[in-house]
Amino acid sequence: MTDLKGKTVLVVDDEHDVRQYLTMMLEDAGLTVVTAQDGNEALDIIKKQPPDAISLDLVMPGKSGAKLYRELSKHAEWSKIPVLIVTGHARDELGKADLKELTISGPGIYLEKPVKPHNYIAAIKKLLGVEINGSEAEAAREVELQNELKNLIDEADAKTLETIRQLIKKRSK
Amino acid sequence: MSNAEDKKKGKLGEWLYKGLFEQVPFNIAVIDREFNIVEANKNFDSYFGKWKNKKCYEVYKKLDSPCVGCNAILTFQDGRVRVRDDTGIDQHGNESHYVVHIAPLRKSVRGKVDYIVEMSRDIVETKNLQMQYQLLFERVPCYVTIIDRNYKIVRANENFREKFGDVHGKQCYEVYKKRKNRCPNCPAAKTFKDGQVHHSNQVGVKKSGEKAHYMLTTSPLSRDIDNVPHVIEISVDITETKRLEREVIEAERLAAVGQTVAGLAHSIKNLLMGLEGGMYIVGRGLKANKKEMITEGWEMLERNLTKTTSLVRDFLSFAKGRLPELDMVDPNELVHEIIDLYGTIAETSGVRLIAKTKKTVKRAPLDRKGIHTCLTNLVSNAIDACQMSKRKGCEVVVGVDDKQGVLTFTVSDNGMGMDYDIKKKLFTTFFTTKGGQGTGLGLLTTRKIVKEHGGKITVDSSQIKGSCFKMSFPRKNLKSLFTHDSLVE
Numbered sequence: 001m002t003d004l005k006g007k008t009v010l011v012v013d014d015e016h017d018v019r020q021y022l023t024m025m026l027e028d029a030g031l032t033v034v035t036a037q038d039g040n041e042a043l044d045i046i047k048k049q050p051p052d053a054i055s056l057d058l059v060m061p062g063k064s065g066a067k068l069y070r071e072l073s074k075h076a077e078w079s080k081i082p083v084l085i086v087t088g089h090a091r092d093e094l095g096k097a098d099l100k101e102l103t104i105s106g107p108g109i110y111l112e113k114p115v116k117p118h119n120y121i122a123a124i125k126k127l128l129g130v131e132i133n134g135s136e137a138e139a140a141r142e143v144e145l146q147n148e149l150k151n152l153i154d155e156a157d158a159k160t161l162e163t164i165r166q167l168i169k170k171r172s173k
Numbered sequence: 174m175s176n177a178e179d180k181k182k183g184k185l186g187e188w189l190y191k192g193l194f195e196q197v198p199f200n201i202a203v204i205d206r207e208f209n210i211v212e213a214n215k216n217f218d219s220y221f222g223k224w225k226n227k228k229c230y231e232v233y234k235k236l237d238s239p240c241v242g243c244n245a246i247l248t249f250q251d252g253r254v255r256v257r258d259d260t261g262i263d264q265h266g267n268e269s270h271y272v273v274h275i276a277p278l279r280k281s282v283r284g285k286v287d288y289i290v291e292m293s294r295d296i297v298e299t300k301n302l303q304m305q306y307q308l309l310f311e312r313v314p315c316y317v318t319i320i321d322r323n324y325k326i327v328r329a330n331e332n333f334r335e336k337f338g339d340v341h342g343k344q345c346y347e348v349y350k351k352r353k354n355r356c357p358n359c360p361a362a363k364t365f366k367d368g369q370v371h372h373s374n375q376v377g378v379k380k381s382g383e384k385a386h387y388m389l390t391t392s393p394l395s396r397d398i399d400n401v402p403h404v405i406e407i408s409v410d411i412t413e414t415k416r417l418e419r420e421v422i423e424a425e426r427l428a429a430v431g432q433t434v435a436g437l438a439h440s441i442k443n444l445l446m447g448l449e450g451g452m453y454i455v456g457r458g459l460k461a462n463k464k465e466m467i468t469e470g471w472e473m474l475e476r477n478l479t480k481t482t483s484l485v486r487d488f489l490s491f492a493k494g495r496l497p498e499l500d501m502v503d504p505n506e507l508v509h510e511i512i513d514l515y516g517t518i519a520e521t522s523g524v525r526l527i528a529k530t531k532k533t534v535k536r537a538p539l540d541r542k543g544i545h546t547c548l549t550n551l552v553s554n555a556i557d558a559c560q561m562s563k564r565k566g567c568e569v570v571v572g573v574d575d576k577q578g579v580l581t582f583t584v585s586d587n588g589m590g591m592d593y594d595i596k597k598k599l600f601t602t603f604f605t606t607k608g609g610q611g612t613g614l615g616l617l618t619t620r621k622i623v624k625e626h627g628g629k630i631t632v633d634s635s636q637i638k639g640s641c642f643k644m645s646f647p648r649k650n651l652k653s654l655f656t657h658d659s660l661v662e
Contacts, residue, residue, distance in 0.1 A: 015443065017473050021450025024457065062561075062589075088442040114446040117453060 003130045004030040010051040011035045012042045012068070013086070014060040018113075022055055022086070022120070029121045039063025043071065050081060053127050058087040082127040085110035086120075110147060119143050199292040200271070203278065204229045206249055208239060211288065220295065222264030229291070233261040244275050249286050252277045258296070270300045316387065316408040319394060320345045320361060327403065336410075338380035345406070349377040361404045364391040368398025375408070386415045433492075440484050447477030487614040490546075497540035497625045499655050504537060504573045504580060505530040511548045511571055515556065519569065524559045524586075526552075529572035537580050537648065538655040543622040544582070550615035551584035551642050558588030558640060578648045585641035591634040599632065619644075627654060 009031050011022045016037075023033045034051065036042035038060045045051070054072075058065040065085065072078040087110060111123055122140035125132045132140060153161070194201060200217035202210050208228040218224065221232045229245065230236040239246075244255045255275040263269045271293040278288040310317060316333040318326050318340070326348060329340040337348050345361065346352040355362070360371040370392045377385045387408040394403035454470030457463075512528045519526040552571060559567035564587065572583040591599070599616060623630045627650025634640035 015447075017447040017450050017476065018443075020469075020473065021446065021453060024450075024454060028457070088439045088446070113442045114449045116449070 007052040008032040009053045011055045013057040025117050039068035054083045088113040202291050203288050235262045248275050252286050270296045318406045336379050351378045360391045364404045368393045386412045491614045491618045499538040501536045502539040502541050504534050525568035527570045534575040538651045547619040550619045555586035562589035580646045582644045587639035590636040590639045
């Protein structure tokens with residue numbers, strides 16, 4: 001994993017266990033990790049030393065992930081930092097609107113908690129533009145497809161949903 | 174000439190007669206036995222037009238021959254006074270309604286009737302008003318009935334008859350409620366007794382057999398409140414409104430279930446993330462044979478298992494639907510209990526906990542356990558907000574007040590406060606700002622308990638001054654919960 005060496009990922013999450021888990025996965029992949037427990041702390045870190053990528057939770061006390069993202073996108077240099085959203089609120093009222101806004105105008109890539117190591121690392125690698133191996137590519141493609149499908153399902157009308165349901169039922173028979 | 178001289182010469186009588194004849198607010202005409210109008214006053218003239226050398230039927234009704242059933246003929250025959258409603262045509266050719274008073278005039282006391290005098294008064298306006306009243310009574314989109322002191326329906330409007338059926342000779346309770354005797358708490362009985370207007374919600378049975386919910390107003394049909402012969406009952410049917418209300422409640426319930434399920438799913442996702450993380454670390458420790466790593470992972474697993482337990486506990490307490498069990502409680506005492514309970518925790522967190530009780534606060538019917546839970550949630554949140562803030566010398570004040578019929582508990586802190594985004598999501602299921610430490614159900618449970626008491630919870634917060642949560646309980650709501658029998662069924 002020489003290609004990841006020297007790259008730094010900023011992990012932003014208000015939950016200690018999540019930070020610890022994500023950090024360990026990233027460190028195992030050979031990355032350097034810094035952590036922050038909310039948007040304010042993250043901004044302090046970015047000001048001092050901008051990371052190569054950010055793994056960002058959405059709903060947090062203090063400054064939320066969505067707020068931090070909006071601030072970064074206004075800044076010429078910081079707006080170039082790739083962001084991966086890792087949230088448990090993808091489908092509920094607390095995060096849905098923020099996520100929709102960010103996936104349309106922003107990073108376009110998100111993972112829903114709980115995350116699996118291979119999916120998470122594949123997504124981070126893709127974000128960093130690092131070449132990924134066969135199984136990782138498959139995992140990354142799977143994440144992308146899942147995200148795309150979830151967005152499409154959210155937008156679909158009843159008739160389309162019924163067609164999708166029938167298609168999936170037919171396949172699983 | 175003096176008054177005495179006028180009287181002597183009979184002049185006063187003459188003037189009086191003249192004045193009366195012309196100024197009395199009636200149309201007066203004197204008619205002879207051949208139906209000729211021999212004298213009439215100015216009012217008559219301006220109402221019916223020219224009358225000289227004309228027959229009465231020509232002037233009153235624009236006819237060529239005497240009227241069928243002429244009352245004047247009868248009075249000429251028997252000398253009796255008659256009064257009747259009649260219709261004619263005024264000088265402009267419009268149909269007119271009038272009441273006519275027919276009286277005999279005799280030249281000698283015992284002689285035959287030589288003339289009759291007809292005094293009529295226009296009642297077109299009265300007739301119109303009567304018609305309007307009739308229309309209003311029949312067509313108003315309410316049920317209207319008039320009952321006598323025996324509760325017998327003497328009149329009912331079209332709408333009522335249509336929905337409740339025949340009312341003839343029946344008592345109101347038979348028709349409204351299909352009962353055999355008077356209803357308990359009868360509002361009409363109250364009106365008969367005190368002559369006042371009374372309002373109530375009622376449930377009756379229509380002729381189709383379906384239930385009718387209606388809002389009833391009973392008013393006396395008399396200005397004398399000590400003697401009310403009749404009562405008018407006006408009801409607005411709210412069956413449809415009640416049905417819609419039930420539908421809305423059901424829809425809200427379903428929406429709440431949906432929201433709760435979504436929130437629950439999120440909480441479970443977070444727990445799974447913790448378990449996933451613990452397993453990852455344990456696995457890695459096993460692979461590398463590192464005991465401290467295995468311990469670290471194991472602790473993470475344990476933590477998340479504990480969180481699962483508290484989530485289930487909080488969720489069950491939130492989901493528990495019940496009516497508050499009210500007892501007369503001293504609100505000051507409740508505040509002191511909370512201060513005692515949190516004293517140590519606050520102290521170790523470096524937070525000053527202050528009670529602001531007042532002697533003027535009186536005992537109130539409250540669910541002791543419920544309010545205790547509310548205060549516990551708010552105080553523990555306030556201490557957390559102090560800990561999260563970087564400010565030194567944080568304090569939490571628990572206060573109680575009782576003025577203008579409202580009992581208020583306040584929990585305020587000068588901790589980190591909330592921004593707009595957080596305030597917006599404050600009472601949303603499973604929303605927490607405490608990372609893994611909270612379940613996001615505390616405030617929601619608090620609000621539920623406050624609402625069950627007929628109160629409301631409000632919050633004022635800013636990142637500069639901290640937060641203040643206020644639970645207000647109007648005493649009249651507490652009282653009506655305490656004596657729960659306000660509805661008349």
